Amino acid sequence: MLRNFSRTPWLSLWAAALLASSRLVAAQNPTLQGHPDDYPRADIEYGAAIYAAECERCHGADGDGVSGVNLRSGNFRNAKTDLQLRTVITNGFPTAGMPAFSKLDAPQLTGVIAYLRNMNTFDRGSVKSGDAHRGQLIFEGKGACLRCHRVEANGGRIGPDLSAIGANRSPGSLQRSLLDPSSQMFPINRPVHIVTRDGRVINGRRLNEDTYTVQVTDQDGRLLSLNKSDLKEFTILTRSNMPSYKDELTTDEIADVIAYLLSLKGQ
Secondary structure, X not given: OEOOHHHOOHHHHHHHHHHHHHHHHHHHOOOOOOOHHHXXXXXXXXXXXXXXXXXXXXXXXXXXXXXXXXXXXXXXXXXXXXXXXXXXXXXXXXXXXXXXOOOOOHHHHHHHXXXXXXXXXXXXXXXXXXXXXXXXXXXXXXXXHHHOOEEOOEEOOOOOEOXXXXXXXXXXXXXXXHHOHHHHOOHHHOEXXXXXXXXXXXXXXXXXXXXXXXXXXXXXXXXXXXXXXXXXXXXXXXXXXXXOOOXXXXXXHHHHHHHHHHOOOOO
């Protein structure tokens, strides 16, 4: 996509980013009760583990441990949509004895909701959880992910910093990123090809943009701030530079890497 800098209003970029973000959130968090296909299995499995750790002691393994409440039915008195269910879980019902679970981050909430929506058909015994330690070894070794991505003080700057990825992205979204990276790119993270008026060629990743300037990180990880008036060409690419791991890692290895990424919650 070739940009005309002098006529590119910042509002258009903001609107495009908002639309893409809303679509990604909608994909991770369906607003209505749906079928199992509406919820990625990776999210359901993650939610099953969160449920076992946080909810099972009161609601029971089958969701009927509280009198008058049957979570397996999929019908909730105070929540019909996933957004309402998210609010109930986050705020709780203190007067009814249900504590608030505000400590759960967005991916954990997404997982719990996905599990509750599929609790009546999902076999928890079929879950083979990924191992975060093995995933870290794959991430740093076979996957060579630190070549582009950064985790805390280690790694490159070509790709987005993943230090807190586990607090922001659901398992299903992470899985899609590993298998089909282009499908999960936020507009602001898209690769760019730039040619300056003095002939310098810059290939990298967009970090920020306003009406007059653009900030990028180049292929060597250097942070650059450029005036658009100094650019001859500014092309935003629609395909990610990140390779797909669909044929590079096994299903179990993908699960291990996802487990590791989910453990990265930042400082």
